[in-house]
Amino acid sequence: MLREVKEFCREHHWMTGIHEFLKAWGPQKLESMRGCPIKNYVMLVSCLNVWQTRVSNIPNKLVTKGRLMLLSCHHVQLEMESKLDSIRRDILTHVQNECRTRSQQLITELRDFTEVFQGINSDIDAIARCSQKLNEANEQYNMLEERMEYIQSLHEVIRNHFSLFSDENEALDISLLDVWEAFQFEKSQASEFLLSKRYAIVPKLQQLIAAALVELEGLIDKALSGPFMDPTQEQRSTERQLISLERQFQNTASHLSELHHAYTLQLR
Incomplete structure (x- = not known):
């Protein structure tokens, strides 16, 4: 026993x-x-x-x-x-939650790229934004592709090992594929557009960069002269004006950075 x-x-x-x-x-x-x-x-x-x-x-x-x-x-x-x-x-x-979260996040990022690419035109500011976004897309492309493949593999786990694929999973899978294809297409179109406009863009960017530099120098000169250097001026009023000048300076500096980045990309 x-x-x-x-x-x-x-x-x-x-x-x-x-x-x-x-x-x-x-x-x-x-x-x-x-x-x-x-x-x-x-x-x-x-x-x-x-x-x-x-x-x-x-x-x-x-x-x-x-x-x-x-x-x-x-x-x-x-x-x-x-x-x-x-x-x-x-x-x-x-796994379903991973699919949903990762898909929604990637869709949002890809649409952000795509919207900028679709909005490109001959306006130099739009070109500068698009150039910078295109550079980001090229630098991140391998990582974006890996994330796309990982999500697809998660979907395959659900299909093959759980024999279950809900309407929500199917719709999300299709949506991600559509957004990915649109991103690739618009990225290619934007790259071709920028290449075709390259010789016209570079001189214009040079002009805008020079103008932005002059504006920055003017703001600095203004902040270091006149009533701002006079201690008898009303303090609060002077402080408000300086804050306003600082905002203008930051905005111009940010715009200059975008222009310079776009100019550097055009020279590659």
């Missing part, structure tokens, strides 16, 4: 590993997986599926020879199956 029980326990010793996993599982485990390689999700879900099958195949009970002892596994089996199923649902919810 004792030998039969020991043999049964030896054959099902693998349940100990599952039990330890179930005890250690919690919200912090899922949080630690955020942004992890896709293979980690696949491996975890595959393990859960294998364990679920093995647990469901455990005999409900062991009756020793001579019916001297009855060893019931029913409650342990039900508890483990329930916890494994619950973890599976947790992972699905987590």
Whole structure:
């Protein structure tokens, strides 16, 4: 009788590993997986599926020879199956939330790029903004593409390992693909436009940069002369005027920075 029980326990010793996993599982485990390689999700879900099958195949009970002892596994089996199923649902919810959050964030960033590209025209300020945005897009392109591929892989995990893809998932997937294609197209169009206008843009940018520098020098001269250097002037009035001059200076300096950046890009 004792030998039969020991043999049964030896054959099902693998349940100990599952039990330890179930005890250690919690919200912090899922949080630690955020942004992890896709293979980690696949491996975890595959393990859960294998364990679920093995647990469901455990005999409900062991009756020793001579019916001297009855060893019931029913409650342990039900508890483990329930916890494994619950973890599976947790992972699905987590992956769906990851898809939603990452997709919405990437869509917002791509639309921001696209709107600037679509708004390009012969206005030099629009050209300067577009040049800077195009440079950012080129520098970030590999990272944006990696994020796009990661989201697509998360969608594949839901499709292939949970056999579930809701209307919301489908709509978000389509929306992201549409925005990505629009971003690539408008980026290409903006690049071609800037290249075609290059010889006209450079002299104009030089003129605007020179004018901005003159304006900055004028603001500095104004702040260091006249009533601002007279201690007899009313303090509050002088302070308000200086604050106004400072805002003008900052705005002009910011505009100059954009112009200079656009000019540098045109010379590459």
